[in-house]
Amino acid sequence: MSFGVGGGGGSLGAGLPYQKFVSFALEETRLRTTLTPHPSQDKFKFIKSSDDNTVFNALSFSAPKIRLLRSLTIEKKNSFQVLDFAAFSEPEYDLPIFCANVFTTTAQSIVVLDLNPLYDTTVHKDYKDKYYKNIMPLVQKYSELLPWGGKITSESLRFFSPIVIWTIFESTEHNHHVLHSAFMDYYKVWLEFIDQAIKENNQVTVAQNREQQHKYLTWRTEKDPGYPLLKKLIGESRAEDLVKEFLFEGVNLLGTKSFLDYFPEYTSDDGSINKKRSMIGKSFETRPWNANGELIGNAES
Ligand code: BLA
Secondary structure: OOOOOOOOOOOOOOOOOOHHHHHHHHHHHHOOOOOEEOHHHHHHOOOEOOOOOEEEEEEEEEEOOEEEEEEEEEEEOOOEEEEEEEEEEOOOOOOOEEEEEEEEEOOEEEEEEEEEOOOOOOOOHHHHHHHHHHHOHHHHHHHOOOOOOOOEEHHHHHHOOOOOEEEEEEOOHHHHHHHHHHHHHHHHHHHHHHHHOOOOOOHHHHHHHHHHHHHHHHHHHHHOOOHHHHHHHHOHHHHHHHHHHHHOOOOOOOOOOOHHHHOHHHEOOOOOEOOOOOOOOEEOOOOOEOOOOOEOOOOOO
16 A cells, blocks of 8 residues: 555655655545545656656545645755645535645754645634634644744735644754654644535535635645745746646636736736745744634734
8 A cells, every 4th residue: 555655765864754744644544535546646656856866756646525635755865855745625615724844954844734724714713713723732732842933924824724833943853753743633633624524515605615725726836935946856847737737736727816816916017926925024933823823913023
């Protein structure tokens, strides 16, 4: 049952190869449901970088209630490791999007681990309560070991939930161990949500769920912080394919609105998309939610 997981080999400093995270998630998912290979998997199974030292592993599946579960790991020996793992429900469910992104060098790891909300939790309190109220203790469990990573691209915050782990840590074995444990906890919560999810029959709500997922995919397809590195590794056009047809597959299918329809503040003078990652800049020196998951911001934001 290995499906190519476990390739790569060799760890980075004291870090862990992220295939272990992926294997855990797939095994845990298979305990509960049946994974079917997603059509995108064949196309992206054998990605090769322009240098021979970088190993890519791409896997994608779907399952009942799960539109897309995909993972990409990248490992360049003695240089960096990447984990990009995400899972999206079918639009008949309003489930949060499981999101685990880690960029690790020998010195440090940049981490985002979250159940990204489908609806902005500062606006949709009912959504916040439905999914996050009962799992706020996860924040206490990890906020000391995986502390807030400091100022962040402000736009990211609307895609984050009150339980997000945004952190930058020194790449030690201990820190990776804690991250692995957090990854398992968060993923199990997501699987629990999937189990309990009840199909929405109201077509208006389904259309809203679909549009929200499309908005998320559109944002990440255009502005993901990993995109520039992917372009460097495999070239501009293959990186674009990977982003649109694998990582954020659905961006061309779930909706027809454009990036600028969703995010008009990025329109530049000539009508194209402003290349800046952030129009507002970085903010939030400290964790900006209280224990009830309400956004409180902070003095410097
Ligand atoms: C940096 N990645 C970051 C940062 C964040 C994220 C918050 C810090 C910089 C910032 O403030 O924007 C991740 N941001 C996210 C995620 C969401 C978001 C997951 O808004 C979801 C809504 N990272 C990857 C992949 C690569 C990668 C696949 O996931 C490379 C192939 C690299 N991430 C990467 C690098 C940096 C980074 C190189 C540092 C460079 C930078 O800060 O731009």
